[in-house]
Amino acid sequence: MIEQYIAKSIDCACGKVHKSRVEEIIIEHDVIHNGMINYLKKEGFSRLTVVCDKNGYRIAGREVCEMLDAEGISYKLHMFQKDVVAPDEHSIGNLAMGMDLDCDLILTVGSGTVNDICRYVSAVAGKPFCTLGIAPSMDGYISSGSALIYNNLKLTFETHTPKAVFFDPKILAEAPRDMIAAGVGDLLGKINCLTDWNLSHIINDEWRCDFIVNIVDAAIQKTVAARDGIDTGDNDAVAMLLEALLLSGVCMDYAGNSRPASGCEHHLSHFWEMRYLLEGREAILHGTKVGIGTIIALKGYAYIASLDPDFDRIAKMDRMPFDEWETKVRRAFLSASDEVVDLEKKSGKNSVEKLLPRLEIIRAKWPEIKALAANTTKPELVKSILTQLDAPTMPHEIGVEREMAREAILYAKEIRNRYTVLQLLWDLGELENFADMIINEYYG
Ligand SMILES: [Zn+2]
Ligand SMILES: [Zn+2]
Incomplete structure (x- = not known):
């Protein structure tokens, strides 16, 4: 459903041309061994920095590393050592110092915080980044804004969007309640x-676009309708929630704010x-x-x-x-x-x-x-x-x-x-x- 909204321009009745900057969104069973590895090969990425925290490593990072080993793709793993990682100067510096400066891709395995850190560091380092998302916890996976703490203030830095994002419904459904x-x-x-x-x-x-409003509204209705499935951890229902969140991200891209x-x-x-x-x-x-x-x-x-x-x-x-x-x-x-x-x-x-x-x-x-x-x-x-x-x-x-x-x-x-x-x-x-x-x- 979400594929139809990305990687193309939409000449809208509101007078704007809407465009989403993310190139690929893949949501599928066992995505690590399917869509994700196929994408990495197709794009020719051969030297990665894989970034996660300890929790992300346990949930999916280890499996990613094993898959890269098996496929013969070289990588450097950067795992944050703190139990709770803050999106601040320390973490930014930690990744900047720990990453492979000659890598051709930063691959993030995580949710909100680790993504914000990788989004910023990859932009500063001039590297593309992709994300394997592990929880349907917020709508920022494909956003270009990085929410970071700087001098004790939470600020949003405009950086860049990931080239592609990957999700496995089973991993999402197993995220903490x-x-x-x-x-x-x-x-x-x-x-x-x-x-x-x-x-x-x-x-x-104020400018308003019916096309965007209708997409967001449909995402809300589907989420409300899926409440029981989300409650019981049904894979399809949780994947639907994730898709609704991603659509909301696409709509921010469309609106330009x-x-x-x-x-x-x-x-x-x-x-x-x-x-x-x-x-x-x-x-x-x-x-x-x-x-x-x-x-x-x-x-x-x-x-x-x-x-x-x-x-x-x-x-x-x-x-x-x-x-x-x-x-x-x-x-x-x-x-x-x-x-x-x-x-x-x-x-x-x-x-x-x-x-x-x-x-x-x-x-x-x-x-x-x-x-x-x-x-x-x-x-x-x-x-x-x-x-x-x-x-x-x-x-x-x-x-x-x-x-x-x-x-x-x-x-x-x-x-x-x-x-x-x-x-x-x-x-x-x-x-x-x-x-x-x-x-x-x-x-x-
Ligand atoms: Zn419009
Ligand atoms: Zn929000």
Whole structure:
């Protein structure tokens, strides 16, 4: 199913030409001995650096090395020695120093973190890379962005896409349950992404593509339909989840940015991730946080659907002066706050000059906005699927304290200049009320 979307250009009715940069995606039984080795031979790669962590070696790395030995393809194995590998300067340097500098391909065996490290190092070294993915835990396998920690900040570095990615459904289905559930969380987040995108299209006339929306929507529907199979570890159902995640990656490539796959549920996740990092706490899986953020975001739409705003009163409301906003943002974002403050100075998304004309549009289009909010998927569906998979659904279940949860709802929207339901709530003067409602519900 996914093959039809890659390695070609699509002249779209939206006016853009959509293109995916990944050349090959192979999902098949025993892929190491079939599609993967055939691909390596076909492309003539003869000197590899194989990269994995200890876990990846146990799951598939050893088998890859045995296969390369049997096929007479030379390689250098680089295995990270730490039990938990962080995507940071140390790991980047460790691979750069440990790789074969004359290799013609970096072959990654792993999931999120090891991929991000290899994506970056291969780009810097000017080498192509391919990935054997071992868990359906996130949608970034074919992305060109490398999410890395640099000077204690998590940043996305634009690098390059893998030439090819390989997956074995059996390996995927044997991934730890929390990683599979995280993949489901990342995928269900797309429900809110599409609604946020639609919202911004209505209010800001932001470019939007039906073709992309339909692909992402179909991926969501298939995942929801496969929930029982994913729950029981059925190979086909888990492969379907992986394919849905990959399609979401293809759609980011098509759009040229992450709009189809990242809305305010991701901003909430990024906020918690940043705070955990700065406070030296153990990282939580990306998709786990996104799942929790999705439920909050969809509650935001339910809240919007219940409103009957008095726009004259809203337009006259006192808004927080910039200085006061900056103090609060600096308290919430700690040493990461410079970027956030700079973004607001540049974008002015919270300025009265930008707010008032936007409010007029919201007033004029209120019936359309309210219908969008009322018709989007209910948070209860996402909650029930995540609960079925034993995944957390509320911030305190991953250790987020009351105040950090509240700050995320109030300030996560400052991470990007991207219109979402959290900005709409702020525009309507309702964000604090919404935050109070959620915090009281979750924390009592
Ligand atoms: Zn299009
Ligand atoms: Zn994601």
